[in-house]
Amino acid sequence: xxxxxxxxxxxxxxxxxxxxxxxxxxxxxxxxxxxSWAYAKDAGDYGYSQAQLExxxxxxxxxxxxxxxxxxxxxxxxxxxxxxxxxxxxxxRKSFLSALYGNYVRDGxxxxxxxxxxxxxxxxxxxxxxxxxxxxxxCLKARSGVYHPALYxxxxxxxxxxxxxxxxxxxxxxxxxxxxxxxGTIFSQLTGKGVYEAIKTKIADPIGMKxxxxxxxxYVSGEESIHKAYPxxxxxxxxxxxxxxxxxxxxxxxxxxxxxxxxxxxxxxxSDATLYSCDGYGYMWWVVKDHNKFxxxxxxxxxxxxxxxxxxxxxxxxxxxxxxxxxxxxxxTDLRDNRVSKEEFGKLVALxxxxxx
Numbered sequence: 001x002x003x004x005x006x007x008x009x010x011x012x013x014x015x016x017x018x019x020x021x022x023x024x025x026x027x028x029x030x031x032x033x034x035x036s037w038a039y040a041k042d043a044g045d046y047g048y049s050q051a052q053l054e055x056x057x058x059x060x061x062x063x064x065x066x067x068x069x070x071x072x073x074x075x076x077x078x079x080x081x082x083x084x085x086x087x088x089x090x091x092x093r094k095s096f097l098s099a100l101y102g103n104y105v106r107d108g109x110x111x112x113x114x115x116x117x118x119x120x121x122x123x124x125x126x127x128x129x130x131x132x133x134x135x136x137x138x139c140l141k142a143r144s145g146v147y148h149p150a151l152y153x154x155x156x157x158x159x160x161x162x163x164x165x166x167x168x169x170x171x172x173x174x175x176x177x178x179x180x181x182x183x184g185t186i187f188s189q190l191t192g193k194g195v196y197e198a199i200k201t202k203i204a205d206p207i208g209m210k211x212x213x214x215x216x217x218x219y220v221s222g223e224e225s226i227h228k229a230y231p232x233x234x235x236x237x238x239x240x241x242x243x244x245x246x247x248x249x250x251x252x253x254x255x256x257x258x259x260x261x262x263x264x265x266x267x268x269x270x271s272d273a274t275l276y277s278c279d280g281y282g283y284m285w286w287v288v289k290d291h292n293k294f295x296x297x298x299x300x301x302x303x304x305x306x307x308x309x310x311x312x313x314x315x316x317x318x319x320x321x322x323x324x325x326x327x328x329x330x331x332x333t334d335l336r337d338n339r340v341s342k343e344e345f346g347k348l349v350a351l352x353x354x355x356x357x
Contacts, residue, residue: 031074052355090311102262243326297346314340
């Protein structure tokens with residue numbers, strides 16, 4: 001009798017263990033939008049209070065927000081504003097280019113340790129011998145040390161820019177449009193593809209962006225430098241698809257569009273961003289790193305692993321893996337001096353996350 005009870009107990013334990021293993025490994029498949037986005041029927045099903053989300057929306061209407069999309073679990077949890085209107089990406093362009101680099105680095109077409117000298121990269125006025133030592137990787141990290149005049153710089157960027165020839169290649173972080181613009185030049189030189197064409201064929205079409213066109217891009221040229229800037233216009237719904245692609249580590253509906261290793265490397269901490277009153281910087285992505293006095297966004301606590309693409313005036317694609325969430329924020333920066341501050345966006349994000357039950 002004792003042996004029977006012992007055997008029964010062992011069977012129960014084995015069954016419980018099997019149930020635990022199956023429960024832990026049988027995770028639901030990742031959700032992706034089809035031709036159109038799927039919407040959460042009830043915020044409560046995802047553990048969020050609709051009333052609290054309404055408070056976030058009301059706050060956004062008191063600032064200059066034009067559109068917000070909150071993606072949770074691959075579906076739109078909530079959206080409002082001009083989500084279909086195309087606005088300038090501004091510096092979000094840089095994070096798109098970073099994503100494009102991944103496949104070409106993996107395939108050996110781009111060697112990140114090639115120098116400006118080896119690549120034949122020059123400018124007007126010419127680069128010094130020290131500046132030519134900067135690598136592609138330095139440019140992606142904003143650590144080239146090349147403080148040559150650059151196109152598409154804001155007044156604030158120019159004010160913080162170090163004197164030319166004061167830093168050695170790879171040793172100093174500064175949010176440098178020369179680095180970002182020359183990264184575009186190098187990409188086209190080594191791949192034979194224009195930035196906008198590559199975005200269209202390698203990102204936009206495979207993830208089902210409905211409205212992105214090559215013609216939405218407009219290269220910026222000028223006297224400061226021979227290396228063009230590459231801003232483009234895009235709407236919030238298509239931008240949210242890009243955010244979800246990154247959240248899913250470059251995978252979309254079973255296809256690995258960007259190498260997972262590249263997503264991890266490019267969105268990891270590589271540089272301290274104290275100079276810009278922020279925490280960390282990766283390869284043309286802003287990343288959360290709890291190591292200095294500045295948060296990723298004022299007024300909200302975000303865990304390491306979170307990262308964002310940012311554009312002047314308050315444009316954001318915020319990827320929050322521990323919430324399985326993407327937040328897209330747009331501002332009509334076609335209107336002069338129309339902007340949302342980092343502090344205002346931080347408060348909005350805090351209100352969204354506080355909606356979690």
